[in-house]
Amino acid sequence: MSQLIEAIDLVKHFPVGKKLLHAVDGLNFHIDSGETVGLVGESGCGKSTLVRLLTRTLDITDGHIRFHGNGIGLIPARAMAEHPLRREIQMVFQDPTDSLNPRYTARDTIGESARLLTETRDANEIRRMVEEAADHVGLPRELLDRYPHQLSGGQKARVGIARAIVVKPRLLILDEPTAALDVSVQAVILQLLDRLKREMGMSFLFVSHDLNVVRLLCDRVMVMYLGQIVETGKAAEVFARPLHPYTRAMIASLPGGLTGGQASDADLLIGGDPQSPIDPDPNRCRLLGRCPRGTDLCANSAPLLQTWADGRSAACHFVTP
Amino acid sequence: MSLLAVENLSLEFRTRSGIVRALENVSLELPEGGSLGLVGESGSGKSVLSFAILGIQDAAARITAGRIRFAGQDLLANEGRAMKALRGRELAMIFQNPRVALNPIRQVGQQIEDVLRRHTDLRGKTLRARAIECLAEVRIPDPERRYAAYPFELSGGMCQRVMIAIALACRPRLLIADEPTTGLDVTTQAAIMRLIRDLGHEKGMATLLITHDLGLAREFCDKLAVMHAGHIVETGPTEAVFRTPAHPYAAQLTRATPVGQDRLENLAAIPGNLPDLRRTDLPACRFAERCERRADDCAIPLPRYEVGAGHTAFCHHPTRLEAA
Structure with missing residues (x-):
């Protein structure tokens, strides 16, 4: 498989007074064509910043982003609205209610995306594209002329997905697409995403903190903690045998546990809150203070992300393959 | 004797577009020091019920029938004055x-x-x-x-x-926790839930946990009550409800939860939406219009089906254990 998008030493710092908040701190990863990658981590770990960097709506501080081999990291966020690449990377947002224009019908919402991001100007052609996208996401055509308040949560989620796929992007970034949905609808939307992935051959970056959903939908998973990737690997393997203490803690925290998981109470994090992301000590493990295994070594040297032969990687002094 | 007993409670909201029958004939019991999980999709009346127990329901709400008893006292007596002394303390x-x-x-x-x-x-x-x-x-x-x-x-x-x-x-002797961990990270969620559970054990406090996360309810509650459209459709010991759900809604809800599932295809979706509770022609079973087992008798008042010890479902066509 070829690499669709690749991040090399990606960094984003935000100035806070005279200090710097390290939101994304030296990330290296790639997403292959047709692959579904889950990005998990707690709030404030930099997931959303990373998404904004990849969609080029936020300028990077340092590093590179390659999309199909072309560097896109230096496209200024301001110029992205007009850039031909914009249609290649599309997003589905968290709350289907907040992310739809209340004064647009479903048809307007989906059509706007088609009109702005493709060269098509022919009204009939746009109508055809909108209806095709609606069919793809299982949105009945008779609902296309309704406004968001006339649609149910699941239907609004479908509109949000249709808006993103109408321009046939190569990378679809989904930011907690099921968090605002009821369990009764969640399953349908997940199955829909799984079908779209197979039918349209898109790559997905699936951002979520619902590990159970990531486990069911994703090929590979990346775990982020305070701006850094602490573990990656095939989703099935990471969930069956988590290596990094933070991943273990997340899995141990899941109510009801996971099938195949073998985490125990001893894996739970002890301290409640993460360290401050403002000017973190570069020679100190960022999990230290919460980690059940932390030692002096962790206070004096930050572990690097190591990769083993089986394609798994983790950033911890105490992990052996 | 139970600490909290809600008996045949019905509550409606008077709105400009009609009367919303938000709770109908709801009964539940919570013993001293026990924990009960109230689960169901949004709009099923979980929060309305908990607000009614505390007497903090919206001004448009009216309790039309039933009683709420707490440690033997009738909370609805004296236009809720009994409640004021207890709320915040007990x-x-x-x-x-x-x-x-x-x-x-x-x-x-x-x-x-x-x-x-x-x-x-x-x-x-x-x-x-x-x-x-x-x-x-x-x-x-x-x-x-x-x-x-x-x-x-x-x-x-x-x-x-x-x-x-x-x-x-x-x-307090009773803590009502309404989605206490929604929006928190899993690691924080675990810490908060363990804290609630441990404090409950230490102080002999009963907990009513309202959640739509069945995995959470399964881990932290002894008993479960499944709500749908203002009805309690099934109630019983947590493991019994999970293992042998009798009401079709409870069964579908457990299958729709990704916890413990190993394949995406096995996730069940519950078709349809909650019915409009303003309708005057609602069938006796408010799930009937979404239900695969619907029959003509779903329109007549629901029988109580005893699944097992303390495990009850309200359905004309429950999954019967001997058939399963």
Whole structure:
């Protein structure tokens, strides 16, 4: 498989007074064509910043982003609205209610995306594209002329997905697409995403903190903690045998546990809150203070992300393959 | 005798577009020190029920039938005056979004003192000392310093701990937790839920947990009550409801939960939506229109089906154990 998008030493710092908040701190990863990658981590770990960097709506501080081999990291966020690449990377947002224009019908919402991001100007052609996208996401055509308040949560989620796929992007970034949905609808939307992935051959970056959903939908998973990737690997393997203490803690925290998981109470994090992301000590493990295994070594040297032969990687002094 | 008993409670909202029958004939029981999980999709009436128990329902709401008994007292007597003395002291609640529920312009320690001043004789230094003790009880590190913090200075998990501290300040006998961990990270969620459970055990406090996360209810509650459109459709010991759900809605809800599933295809979706509760022609079973087992008799009042010990479903066509 070829690499669709690749991040090399990606960094984003935000100035806070005279200090710097390290939101994304030296990330290296790639997403292959047709692959579904889950990005998990707690709030404030930099997931959303990373998404904004990849969609080029936020300028990077340092590093590179390659999309199909072309560097896109230096496209200024301001110029992205007009850039031909914009249609290649599309997003589905968290709350289907907040992310739809209340004064647009479903048809307007989906059509706007088609009109702005493709060269098509022919009204009939746009109508055809909108209806095709609606069919793809299982949105009945008779609902296309309704406004968001006339649609149910699941239907609004479908509109949000249709808006993103109408321009046939190569990378679809989904930011907690099921968090605002009821369990009764969640399953349908997940199955829909799984079908779209197979039918349209898109790559997905699936951002979520619902590990159970990531486990069911994703090929590979990346775990982020305070701006850094602490573990990656095939989703099935990471969930069956988590290596990094933070991943273990997340899995141990899941109510009801996971099938195949073998985490125990001893894996739970002890301290409640993460360290401050403002000017973190570069020679100190960022999990230290919460980690059940932390030692002096962790206070004096930050572990690097190591990769083993089986394609798994983790950033911890105490992990052996 | 049970600590909390809701008996055949019906509640409706009078709105401009008609009467919404939000709760109909709801009964549940919670023993001293027990824990009950109230589950169901949004709009099923979970929060309305908990607000009714505390007597803090919306002004448009009217309780049309039924009783709520707490430790033998009728909470609805005297137009809820009995309730006022108990609320905050014997019954306490923690709400969904701690940042919104806390007062943003008061120090968190003072917010604990507010409750203590209302319900106890503590004043001055002893009041402050007790407030700090409350913060320590919910395992907030460095409680003396955190006493003077404002909610915006604390993380979501810390704010939730403060709210729990407020709720537990007067050592209530019943804690109602309405989605206490929605919006928190899994690691924080686990810490908060363990805290609620441990404090419940230490103080013999009963917990009513309202959640749409069945995995959470399964791990932390002894008993489960499944709500759908203002009805309790099934209730029983947690494991029994999970293993042998009798009501079709309870069965579908457990299968729709990704916890413990190994394949995406096995996830079940529940077709349709909650019915419009303003309708006057609702069938006796409000799930009938979404149900695969619907038959003509679903329109007549629902029978009570005893699945097992303390495990009941309200359905004409339950999954019967011998058939399974």
